[in-house]
Every structure is written in C-alpha cells, then in structure tokens.
Amino acid sequence: MSEETKEEIKNEKVDEEVTEELTEEALEDIVEEEINELDEAQKLATEWENKFLRVSAEMQNVQRRGNEERLQLIKYRSQDLAKKILSSLDNLERALAVEGLTDDVKKGLEMVQESLISALKEEGVEEVSYESFDHNIHMAVQTVPADDEHPADSIVQVFQKGYQLHERLLRPAMVVVAQ
Amino acid sequence: MSEETKEEIKNEKVDEEVTEELTEEALEDIVEEEINELDEAQKLATEWENKFLRVSAEMQNVQRRGNEERLQLIKYRSQDLAKKILSSLDNLERALAVEGLTDDVKKGLEMVQESLISALKEEGVEEVSYESFDHNIHMAVQTVPADDEHPADSIVQVFQKGYQLHERLLRPAMVVVAQ
Incomplete structure (x- = not known):
C-alpha cells in the first residue's frame, strides 16, 4: 500500500469521527445548507440549459437566414x-x-x-x-x-x-x- | 391573515415536527443523499454550460463563414x-x-x-x-x-x-x- 493511500484512509477515518461527533442540530444545519446549495446548483443548471436552448434556436435562425440570403444573392447575382x-x-x-x-x-x-x-x-x-x-x-x-x-x-x-x-x-x- | 397563509404555517410546523423526530442516522442519510443530488446538479450545470459554450462558438463560426461566403458571392457574382x-x-x-x-x-x-x-x-x-x-x-x-x-x-x-x-x-x- 502506497504512502498516499494510507494517508487517504487516515483522513477518511478522521472525517468519520468528526461526523459522528456532530450534534443533531449541527446535522440539521448541514442539511439546510446542502438544500440551499442544491437549490442554487439546480437553478444554475436550468439557467445554462435555457441559455443553451436560446443560442441553439438563434443559430438555427442564423443558418436559415444565411441560406435564404445566399439563394437570393445567387438568383439575382447578374x-x-x-x-x-x-x-x-x-x-x-x-x-x-x-x-x-x-x-x-x-x-x-x-x-x-x-x-x-x-x-x-x-x-x-x-x-x-x-x-x-x-x-x-x-x-x-x-x-x-x-x-x-x-x-x-x-x-x-x-x-x-x-x-x-x-x-x-x-x-x-x-x-x-x-x- | 389569509386562509392560505395559515395553511402554510401549519404545514411548516408539521415539517418541523417530522424533522425533530428524525434520528441522527436518518439525518446522516439525508445529508449523504443531498450531497449526491448536489453533485448531480453541479455536474448537470457544468454540462449545460459546456454545451452552451460549444454552440456559442459554433454560431460565431457559422456567422463568420456566412459573411465570408456572402462577400465572395458578391465579389464574383458577375x-x-x-x-x-x-x-x-x-x-x-x-x-x-x-x-x-x-x-x-x-x-x-x-x-x-x-x-x-x-x-x-x-x-x-x-x-x-x-x-x-x-x-x-x-x-x-x-x-x-x-x-x-x-x-x-x-x-x-x-x-x-x-x-x-x-x-x-x-x-x-x-x-x-x-x-
């Protein structure tokens, strides 16, 4: 077992002990905090999704308009x-x-x-x-x-x-x- | 105070009681679950952000190529x-x-x-x-x-x-x- 792995295991144990020592109240705080963070992350995901959908729709418009314009340019080029x-x-x-x-x-x-x-x-x-x-x-x-x-x-x-x-x-x- | 607001307050109290009744172990499970959900949500946000960035870059390319093509079409139209x-x-x-x-x-x-x-x-x-x-x-x-x-x-x-x-x-x- 490498030195690094040993170190990891030790850290995990320390984490566990800390968690065990937490009072019910502290845990509730953590839950609340996590819920807030989750809320934020979900909002962020939705925001990026919406941005993605908007720019995708815009790109389709740009492509469609570009094609129409190109056809017109070719049709009336002379x-x-x-x-x-x-x-x-x-x-x-x-x-x-x-x-x-x-x-x-x-x-x-x-x-x-x-x-x-x-x-x-x-x-x-x-x-x-x-x-x-x-x-x-x-x-x-x-x-x-x-x-x-x-x-x-x-x-x-x-x-x-x-x-x-x-x-x-x-x-x-x-x-x-x-x- | 409206009927709706009263109803909300009542619900909150019920929620609180339920939370108070939770054991430490159950709370830990909830924390873990929340952490997983948060992890998922953050991953999702990053995925949408990356998709947004990709399609934005692609749109800029489409616009640039469209402009170049238009200029060529006009230059050699005759x-x-x-x-x-x-x-x-x-x-x-x-x-x-x-x-x-x-x-x-x-x-x-x-x-x-x-x-x-x-x-x-x-x-x-x-x-x-x-x-x-x-x-x-x-x-x-x-x-x-x-x-x-x-x-x-x-x-x-x-x-x-x-x-x-x-x-x-x-x-x-x-x-x-x-x-």
Whole structure:
C-alpha cells in the first residue's frame, strides 16, 4: 500500500469521527445548507440549459437566414451587369436599324445581338410580356384611341424593350397603349 | 391573515415536527443523499454550460463563414454572365475589323463595344496585362524567335484578349510569345 493511500484512509477515518461527533442540530444545519446549495446548483443548471436552448434556436435562425440570403444573392447575382448591358443591346438595335448595311455587317451585328440575348437568357433575363398593358412592367409614353384592331389596354407599339430577371423588373418597357 | 397563509404555517410546523423526530442516522442519510443530488446538479450545470459554450462558438463560426461566403458571392457574382459576354465582345471586334464600314455603322459598333467594356469594368472585369508572358493568364498559341525589338518572354501579338474578374481569370489571352 502506497504512502498516499494510507494517508487517504487516515483522513477518511478522521472525517468519520468528526461526523459522528456532530450534534443533531449541527446535522440539521448541514442539511439546510446542502438544500440551499442544491437549490442554487439546480437553478444554475436550468439557467445554462435555457441559455443553451436560446443560442441553439438563434443559430438555427442564423443558418436559415444565411441560406435564404445566399439563394437570393445567387438568383439575382447578374442583376447589375445585366442592367448595364441592356443599353448595349439598345445601341445594337439602333445600329441594325441603319439603312444600307452590307450583309456581312448585318450578319455580324445580329450575331453579337443573339449572343448577348442568349447570355442574358441563360442568367434568367428575359423580355417582359406585351400581352396587355400592366403598369408593373410597362411605362405608357403615349396613348392612342382604342379601335377594332387595338382594343383598350393593348400594347400598340414598343418604343424600348423591357426586361426582367426572374420575376424582378430590370427596366420597364416604354410603350404606346390603346385607351 | 389569509386562509392560505395559515395553511402554510401549519404545514411548516408539521415539517418541523417530522424533522425533530428524525434520528441522527436518518439525518446522516439525508445529508449523504443531498450531497449526491448536489453533485448531480453541479455536474448537470457544468454540462449545460459546456454545451452552451460549444454552440456559442459554433454560431460565431457559422456567422463568420456566412459573411465570408456572402462577400465572395458578391465579389464574383458577375462571373458567369461576364464570361458569356466575352464572346459577344469578340464578335464585335470582328465586325469592326470588316473593311468598308460606313462611319455611322462604325460609330454605332464602337458605341456598343464601349458600353459593354464599361459595363464589365464596373463589375470588376478587366483585360489581363500583356507586359510579359505569364502562363497563369496567357496561352502561347505560337512562338517566334526573340530579337532586339522583342526580347524573350515578351508578348509579340494578341490573337484573343484575356480577361479577369478581380484577381480571378475568366479566360486566358491567346498570344504569340518571343522565345
């Protein structure tokens, strides 16, 4: 038996003797003290548990919000560049409208135009619909009286094309609308 | 004094009597039991505290990683659309190289070209440097012997321009390099 173990046993015996010598009253005090300490410890455990539960719930929120934000960022990531390219597309259309273009030039311009439109489309950018006037996607720059061919609220002419990225409008179409 | 308070006092007295009747031995048992319970409660408190600390540290990590990811997403958001637009820019350059363009057409094409380049630049897209050959940003499609005018590793000609988004390469430049 090691010296340390012997020492432990001796100490235990001393403790026992002390306990035996305690009066009933002293024991009651100890019980009371223990109960108080237990109460404190249980309160503390509950506090830490609650803190844990709160921070766990908060983390789930942080993760959920982070995922939503990431999806939105990815979905609309091309928005700024796409918006800026729209004016290049306008310029291209104007260049194509010039009279007396040689076939080569016309073909070249159309190729550029198609590649731009297809690049935008792949990123989710498309022209708005012109089915009937909708102030959410159209800007009426002129109105004409409705007739048999052009019923009220129909789009008569498109001055400048409108585009949207998924359901988000990049710019409204400038249109002539029948009224 | 309310009925409830009276009831409480009565109960307390009963408790006291019961306690007084306890033997020393029974009290010792209670002390031991209390000590065990206290031990358990303290262990539990420590466990919840540790769980709380772990999940708190994890949340900080989740938030930090989320922020880093968001910044990366924003920084390189235009990458895909920009890459696709590069071929439109190539087509434009080819159209501009056609001989016999009228001034109007040339002006129109240059306007489209400039607006595309400026849109890309605003999003962080720029041509690679051609200072000296660098296999990270250049692809040597041909080599020519170095001479006084073109020292070794200098770029003699650019077949197709290279572009980078911030420090990330979108496509290498196709070059003729002196060797």
